[in-house]
Amino acid sequence: MPWRAAWRTSPALYCAPLLVAVVWYQLQVAMPWRFDPTWLAAYSRPAAGLFLIATVAAGCAAWDTSRLRRGGLTGWVPVRSPLRLLSASSLPALCLGMIGVATALLTTLPQTMGAPGWLDVRPLTVVVVAVAGHTLLGTALGWLLPVYVSMPSVLVGTYLWHVYPAAMEPLWLRHLVGYGWEYCCPVWAVPDNRLFWASLLVPLGLGGGALLLLAFRWVLLRSLLAVVTAGAAIMVAAEVATGLDVDPTVPRTGAMVCEESEPTVCVWPENVALLAPVAAEATRVADDLRALGVAVPDRLAERAADTSADDWFFQASRDAEPEQLRRVIVLGLVPQVPECAETAGGLPEGTVRAQEVAWAWLWSATGGDPSDFPYPDDVGHRTRVVEEVRALPAHGQATWYGNVRDAVLACDASPELDPSA
Amino acid sequence: MSWWLKVRRTPYLAAAIGAYLIVLPLVGENRVPLISFTGVASAAVAAMAPLIVMAAVMASLASRDRHYELLACRGVWRGDMGLIVVTAVVCCLGAWALRHAQPFVVEASRNLVGFVGTALIIRAVTNERAAVALTTAAVLVAAAFGHGRRGLQPWAWPLADGASIPAALAAGVLFTAGLAAIAAAHGAGQATRLR
Secondary structure, three states: OOHHHHHHHOOHHHHHHHHHHHHHHHHHHHOOOOOOOOHHHHHHHHHHHHHHHHHHHHHHHHHHHHHHHHOOHHHOOOOOOHHHHHHHHHHHHHHHHHHHHHHHHHHHHHHHOOOOOOOOHHHHHHHHHHHHHHHHHHHHHHHHOOHHHHHHHHHHHHHHHHHHHHHOOOHHHHHHHOHHHOOOOOOOEEEOHHHHHHHHHHHHHHHHHHHHHHHOOOHHHHHHHHHHHHHHHHHHHHHHHOOOOOOOEEEOOOOOEEEOOOOEEEEOHHHHHHHHHHHHHHHHHHHHHHHHOOOOOOEEEEOOOOOOOOOEEEOOOOOOOHHHHHHHHHHOOOOOOOOHHHHOOOOOOOHHHHHHHHHHHHHHHOOOOOOOOOOOOOHHHHHHHHHHHHOOOHHHHHHHHHHHHHHHHHOOOOOOOOOOO | OHHHHHHOOHHHHHHHHHHHHHHHHHHOOOEEEEEOOOOEEEEEHHHOOOHHHHHHHHHHHHOOOHHHHHHOOOOHHHHHHHHHHHHHHHHHHHHHHOOOOOOOHHHHHHHHHHHHHHHHHHHHHOOHHHHHHHHHHHHHHHHHHOEEOOEEOOOOHHHOOOOOHHHHHHHHHHHHHHHHHHHHHHHHHHHHHHO
């Protein structure tokens, strides 16, 4: 078939503007960024449109090849193989899918401008292979089945394939269809390699199975080979993905950018713009607390692979206001629940409340309003305790905070919050 | 009659009805999450199962030779309408009989009637193949865009609860309009023949 005829008669031509508009709307308007738009996050975001792009591309491929089937090509003995015949026919659908991926990238990449970083091929590879795999599957089903079976099967099947695993248990099932890429990743984390291999193997298996369906004429042989190929790929991917959490990331390693202030502040290169404002707020917080006699660590850093519960770390958005920065910096000083809570029979009663009150006191001691707090529960009690503690002399406040902190970390008794006790 | 039954691929249509009635209890009360652009929602898998019957009805109607049938003495189009009504009635009664194994029989039956009606309307202006593709696509569009911030959009009736009167009315109107489209297409064909 002349390539111009394939393009002119394909629904891909009419679907392309619609797909571009919907993908743009989804990624630009409807779906907010969960993390700052780093390069990795931007390259991962097209995966959020995969359910749509792959469905439309596979549907167009099934439609195009069903026309060849209806034309009777299956009953002839053409010189060219079915693969070669169908490759020209399914090319518009494949290009449609790639247009969808390119639209997603063009929508997200401009938001990374100005931030250091560069291409991460893993999420892009997964998305491209997934679109190609489902397009091949649509091509094969459109060729082998009547259009009345292939079209609903391909459209609904591809859609359900991408959205249904997110509602299934165990949780790692969703990573077989690339769900874990949709909100990848905060600046301090990188995707687990197991996510990459699991989400890559499944579309490779589906695409390989579809190719085998088209490559052989013997129905039994091709069906057997296709099922074995796709099944083996899915089983290996399941083995790889087993145990992955909802958020399939690992802490990031590498060099941070630091400013030798008091305390020393370190951030990831993408957040170098945060360095000066965080250093200013951290110095203010440290000065306020040291004036009360509270010991403050010498280093404040963003979370990393070697961050422990004892370290002073923070997470902040690139466009955070100074007050928001101070809030997360203070949060980093709140005593974290140690691992003993999981091994020694659970968290002692009142530990979480003690953490909230400690945070509220730290916030108040560094110039904040203790009633202006993200936890709406029990505001009156928290505010009253903080006001009582704030009424104490400086060393009394430091002693109260030290006792609460030690009690939370000891993890063996309910922390005492009453300053008069 | 036997010619008509053969041309309408009634064995395949019966097989599709059987498959639909087997799928209904198999999917049970499973719900599929909808990746909606404007809200978070889910839909019963059973509510999508009528697409099987819709596709089978279109395949049945597609196997005719339009020109022969326009010249036939008998009103073949009446047979088509009867076949569609009987199919819908059998599916709805079958689903009702399975109500203990499938809690969404009302949604499934309403959607069956609405999907067939939608496909018949689209078929009147395109063809059976496009009707199958576009009706399926319409269901997916409803899934993606149907849930607004103020709840379900009126046009996304396939996702509505079984108790929704507007959704039932919409499905009924679509079915009636679909049947009317068959009669109208026959009338248009007659006029063409007379010219």
